[in-house]
Structure formats: C-alpha cells, structure tokens
Amino acid sequence: MTSIGRSDVGSASPDGDTTGSSTMTGTVTEPATVVGRPSGVDAAMHVRRASFELDLRLSVAAGETVALLGPNGAGKTTALRAMAGLVRLEQGHLLLDGVVLEDCAVGVRLPPERRAVGVVFQDYLLFPHLSARENVAFPLRARGMDKATARRRADEWLSRVGLADRVSARPRELSGGQAQRVALARALVSEPALLLLDEPLAALDAGTRIEIRSHLRRHLSDFAGAAVLVTHDALDAMVLADRLVVLEGGRVVQVGAPADVARHPRTDYVARLVGLNLFRGRAEQRSVSLVGGGSLTVAQAVDGDVFVAFSPAAVALHPQRPTGSPRNAWQERVTSLEQHGDSVRVVLDGPLRLLADVTAVAVAELGLTVGAPVWAAVKATETRVYPA
C-alpha cells in the first residue's frame, strides 16, 4: 500500500486512529452526531466583515486536528478569533465539550478569558517584559494559581518543549523557533479543551520550520483536546492535520482527509495549493523505503523516519521507461484527469499513488485517458525530505 497525505500516514503510525475520531463527529457540513458526553468543538459561525462573510460550520473531535486552509482574506483568522472570543458572532453558536461558549439565539457569550481555549498567535505575542518562564506561568497566575506552583508548572512545560535552559530569557533574546515553542507551552500549560494555532510556522525561516513542524506534530498528537490550525501552507496542513477544511471567501469549498483533498481538488485554488505528493518512510542515506512498499531516491542524505514531498509539477510522464538520470520511475495507470487552469492534474495508481501536473499538449501527445498505462518519473533533486 502506498501513502499520500497525513491520514494514511496517521493510520500507519502508532499515534492514533484518526479516521475513527473524525467519523464520530460527522462531517463539517452536518451537525455533530454525538452519543454520550459531547467532546470537542461544535460550531456554526457567522461573521460579517468588509471583504467577506464568514459562514462556517465546524466540528472537531477531542484529539483531532483540523486545518483551516485558504488564501489570504478567506476568513481563516476571523474564524479562529471568533472561537477564541476575540470576534463576536453575529449568528450561530459555539460549543466546546458541551459547554456553550456563545449562542446568538439565546444571547449567551463567554468572554475570551472564561473560555478553556489556548491560542498560539502568528507572531506569538509573547509578553516582551516577561521572561519565558513568566510568560508560560502567566495563564496559571491569571487564573489565581500561587506563584511557586505556577513557576514549577511553567518550568515543566518549558522542558517538555526543550527549553529548560532558556527559562529566564526574555522573548527578544529567543530565536524564532524558541519563541514559537514558548508560545506553544504558554497555550498548553492551562490544559485547554481547544487549541487554536494561527499560522504557527509562518514566521519561521525554512530550516527552523522543518524542525518546528515535526516538534509541533508530536505535541499535537499528544494533545488530548481539539485543535484547529489556520494556515495557507499545504505542507503544514497535510503534515499536522487529520482533516482539512478549505475556505475561500468566507465559505467552505472543500472538506476531507488531506490525501482525499489532494487527490480530488474541487477548485483551482485547492488544486494549486494542496496538490502535493507526500510519503512517509524510513531513510538510509539517499534511499527512502516507503511505508507500504516501494522506495524513493532523494537528493539529501538523511537517516531515520522521514516525510518525502514533491509537487505534482515535478512528476514527469513518459510513454516508455525513461532512460538517463531519474532513478525514481514507476509504471503507473491513470485513474483520473482534471483540467485546472493551464494544466491537467493526472491522478496515477500503481506502485505509488501519485499526482502529476502536465500540460494539455502532453496529455494529447501521451494519449492519456483513464486506465491508460504510463511511466512516471521524479528527479531526486525535486524531492524534499524532512524528519517525521
């Protein structure tokens, strides 16, 4: 079996049966059907803004991570702020673990400070006048915990995120990745039922981003509550989330497991954004044995559990087995063809399930139709490898 996307990866990894938790809450477009004690988020949010109207129905189970994905101005951050209580709903309701946080029909609204919600802001908003320890202790102190206990708990959390030696550093003395981890510890220290992450990796440089992404992934899989992640980066969403909710102009345009969304994009935006070939495997130098069989040659020498990603545009299609440089070549079969703007997305099945973006001319020249055999090749230099 081959794997594309996080949900396949999830079922192959020890950290959880992700499909089980998402079926429990039903889909985003239907109300949650919950038996027994409701847990997680059940939201129907309606907020008017100058450039768009946010209209979002969302359920997230406890233990599940949902990514809100969309272009700038799609309403992702507004949705996040509404859940945190920083933006007022105009219509709808918001329930967390069965507790009404907001319900416009009956006029109930809990202020942000009374919601069991933790937020990691895009630029972290660590208090500049407080040390890392005081920042992490802040939510505990604000809720009335005594100083000694709060500091001890803060120190525990800082060592959990690997910053035991930076407890007394001020935010401006921290690197971007360290600041991100302090922000995460600060959001989690009060054990919220809902964790909200606003573009948690956007402010980081490429190198740090890879490290922090896998760090964040571990913490998200340990986190018992519901998590909602806002991002415009497909890779972040696919690695971190169990389910994607794609927003455009304040409305949901597509919902599904990352692999499904990647295979069957419903709009050009989604196709461009989410179209990504993503595999998990075990690397030995330049060779990665994939979970579910097959192997990939990559340009970067690494060892251990890794993700390998490459864009559909990096997949070249040939009528015969390609000769020459690409060592990654498989005989595949076309399962579907979809026109997206100037390019055609070809979904392939075979030793690996692949997405390929080719021109309409290439489709004609290769005589691609559903069921047709074709060779697919990827240059090692087109792949990206990072630790899982």
Add this chain to the structure above:
Amino acid sequence: MSRVAEDVARPVPTRADAEPGRRPPAFVMVPAAIGLAFLVLPALGLMVRAPWRTLPHELTSTVVLDALRLSLVCATSATVCCLLLGVPLAWLLARSDIRGRSVLRAFVLVPLVLPPVVGGVALLTALGRRGIVGKWLDQAFGVTLPFTTAGVVVAETFVALPFLVIVVEGALRSAERRYDDAAATLGASRWYTFRRVTLPLVAPGIAAGAVLAWSRALGEFGATITFAGNFPGRTQTMPLAVYIALQTDPDAAIVLSLVLLGVSVLALAGLRERWISGTR
C-alpha cells in the same frame, strides 16, 4: 510601533548601522544656532546676574524654603492626581470605541490652550465657594478648595493633566493592542491584563508623562494665583514667590529663579530622550 517591529524582526538593527549623514546645510545650521542661543541665553543670564556672594544666606531664608517645600509637595501631589485620573482617561481615548471620542479629546486638551489665568477663573466658577460644584462641596462636606494648599494642587492638576494624557495616550496607541487579546485568551481578567500587561508595556510613556506633568505643575503660576491666592507658607509656590520678589527684591527673585532652574534641569536629566519619544 517600534516595539512590535523589533520583537518580530530579529536581529534588531542598531543605530550604529546607519550611515553617517552629510554635514547639515547652512539654512538649517544658522536658525538652529540662533534658536539654541535664544533658549540658553536666559538661563545664562540668571547665572551671570546671580548674587553668588549672598546666595547661601538667601537660599536658607524662610520664604525660599517654604516656597520650595510647598512647590515640591504640591507638584508631586498634582502629579499623583494626574496619574490616577489621567492614565484611565488616556486608556479611554486610546483603546475604547466610545462615541464622540474626538470631542472628548478636545475637552481634555482645553487646559492646554487656555490661558492659565482663565483656567483659574473657570476653576473658581466650578469649585469656588459659590461655584456649581464647590457650593455643594461646602454645604455637604464643609470642604472649601480656593485659597488653600489643596486648591494649589487642584489648579496644578488642572493645567498638568493634559500633558500626561497626551503622552500616555500616545504610548497606549503605539503599544501593541493585541497583547491584551493574548492576555484575555490566557484567562486574564481585564484588571489583571491592565496591571500585568498594559501598564508595564506603557511604563516608559507613563514615566515621561509624569515628568512632564510634574514640570508643568512646578512652574504653574496663573491658575494657582487666581484660584489659590498667594499666602506664604500655604499657597505661595516658587513661581509666585519669584513674581512677588521681583517687585521688591530683584536679587531674591534671581535666587529663587535659579533654584527653580536647578530643579527643572534635574527633572530633565531624569527624563531621558527615550521617554519623550515614548519608546524604549
């Protein structure tokens, strides 16, 4: 603004990185030099004409010591009043979205443009023994403000408050408001947020505002003499003493002025440039 930019973008660019500018042109240098001389010469005049020989004797006279003590006590009390009333007022102007905020700000700034003597007369009509509020204060509590030391504090607070409000409002505006949002999502009540987040972030601005308000209160003349009168030991502050002395004993006036100058320069030394600009 700069605070936020610095926190997001690391490493922080330092001033030393900036390229040294070219020599300023003459059309800047000449008026600037004249302007500087204009500001420095009067202080120099005071120094030159001061009766240095009799200075120790003059300084320790009861009139000077009383006036100095009264000035310091009243200016400091007025500054405390300004902080208690002005910081919340500045918060209201900077952070809330109450209606008619621009009108509200205009009212706050009135004492700034009002001639202080007019301010004193206005205070009498409001808080005087037969003023609209003063009458009630007198009847209900037996409190009379005019021509008392408390009256001096009231007059000084009246003229100094706008300075504090302007500076603190500016600091609150340039401080990142989203820190308050962050605090709220972390479970902090509004009071806890104000105490532990908002106030520390604008502390430099508050300090600058307090120093400006204190200096303004220290030099207050018109409103004080109108509202509180000129009783030595009770309402005669340094500026009043200077004015009276000038008519009878010019040397004493110079000595008193020199003392005020010294106190002001000390205050200025405490007020670093970074405080005036409201940033770090």
